[in-house]
Amino acid sequence: MIQEIQGQIAAGKGKYAIVVSRFNEFITSKLLGGALDGLRRHGAADEQICVVWVPGACEITVAAKRLAQSGKYAAVICLGAVIRGQTGHYEAVFQQVVRGIGQINYDTGVPTVFGVLTCETLEQAVERAGTKMGNAGANAAMTAMEMVNVMEQI
Numbered sequence: 110m111i112q113e114i115q116g117q118i119a120a121g122k123g124k125y126a127i128v129v130s131r132f133n134e135f136i137t138s139k140l141l142g143g144a145l146d147g148l149r150r151h152g153a154a155d156e157q158i159c160v161v162w163v164p165g166a167c168e169i170t171v172a173a174k175r176l177a178q179s180g181k182y183a184a185v186i187c188l189g190a191v192i193r194g195q196t197g198h199y200e201a202v203f204q205q206v207v208r209g210i211g212q213i214n215y216d217t218g219v220p221t222v223f224g225v226l227t228c229e230t231l232e233q234a235v236e237r238a239g240t241k242m243g244n245a246g247a248n249a250a251m252t253a254m255e256m257v258n259v260m261e262q263i
Contacts, residue, residue: 114262116255120153123183123257125250126176127158130189130225132165136238140188140224143244147251166191166202166225170209177219183260184253185213188246189225190234203227220256224249 125148129141141160148158159182163172166189173185187210193199206225213221224245228234236242 114259116258116262118151118251118254119258120148120151120157120254121183121257121261122157124157124159124181125153125184125186125253126173126182127160127186127188128169128172128176129160129162130164130166130169131162133190133192133234136190136192136226136234137188139238140190140226140244140246140249143239143246143248144186144188144224144250147247148254151251151254165189166206169206169225170213173210173221174213174217177213177217177221182219183257184220184222186222186224186246186249186253188249190238191225191227192231192234193229199227218260220253220260222249222253222256224252 129137161172169187169189173187176185191203210221210223226234226237237245
């Protein structure tokens with residue numbers, strides 16, 4: 110018989126850390142609201158949630174790594190918004206964040222979820238922060254809970 114492992118979306122008893130970039134806060138605050146709502150709707154109490162604000166997207170990874178290494182959290186949710194501007198800075202920032210979050214997963218084994226918007230325009234970011242395209246923060250929270258459940262079963 111084939112063994113199959115599938116995660117459930119439920120907060121369980123674990124603690125969740127959320128790292129949020131203050132840069133583009135008009136977007137990231139909406140992502141945070143979606144993540145908090147998602148966690149609470151699936152059984153998380155406020156005592157299970159820690160929110161850490163950092164200055165920008167590049168700083169998300171260092172805080173997320175420290176949180177993941179602490180042993181206190183079942184998952185770390187990373188939220189930010191990188192919006193293409195008139196310079197090549199966009200490419201450097203999002204590549205650093207993507208690579209960093211992936212590395213935290215490999216290094217720590219703690220589910221560290223990429224909830225950082227990488228958008229061409231402000232309008233795209235608004236759509237993914239709770240309007241037409243749903244809320245990427247809520248999606249990141251669902252992913253975190255499911256991965257915690259999967260990891261518990263493995």
